[in-house]
Amino acid sequence: MRKQQFELVAVEGNIGVGKSTLVPKLVEHLNSIDERPWKMILEDVDTNPEFKRLLAEFTQDPTKRINFQRFITNHRASLCADLDPSYNYVLERSLYSDLVFCQANLQEACRPDGEDLTYYYDIWDKLDAYPKVTSVLYLKSSPQIAYQRMLSRARAAENGTPYEYIKLISDCHDAFLPHICNRKDTMLLTEQWDNFGDSERLARRVKHRL
Secondary structure (H helix, E strand, O other): OOOOOOOEEEEEEOOOOOHHHHHHHHHHHHHHHOOOOEEEEOOOOOOOHHHHHHHHHHHHOHHHHHHHHHHHHHHHHHHOOOOOOOOEEEEEOOHHHHHHHHHHHHHHOOOOOHHHHHHHHHHHHHHHOOOOOOEEEEEEOOHHHHHHHHHHHOOHHHOOOOHHHHHHHHHHHHHHHHHHHHHOOOEEEEEEOOOOOOHHHHHHHHHHOO
């Protein structure tokens, strides 16, 4: 298999932890210290009406999780299709995130059905055609802080998300993200993010994989 010619760094973490705030700053600093140019790939959650519709539907009725999950998985996969190899990339959430959330939603379901399990294995299949995630930067915060940040940003589609779900997502990141990274031979860089950290220092950490 031909070696991938670019870096793909995924910023992962709980809902509300601060990924979309960090990514532009991280790319700016990486471009200032690296000869090779970097680009960011952001989730368009604030401008995508279908994303907002399905997220609101899922938030109000968790049994409709598959509709939202399949949409966002396909959308994330499309964001990384045909990337220009002359750039490196920082990505706000990768398909690794879909695996984490799928595990959380399987825990939430009283009795997961065949569609849930099929979806889980479909994500692994999609990863075969997905660019290699070379590093994951995991922004780790307490679920209480992530929940308060989510409330503060006041996205209508997230209205009604209970604290217990944020706690579950936190637990699943801690439990499953290391396993996923190990299985896919991806370096995992964990950063405590209860307080917003120094994005310039993080850029150096990403560049040198410290």
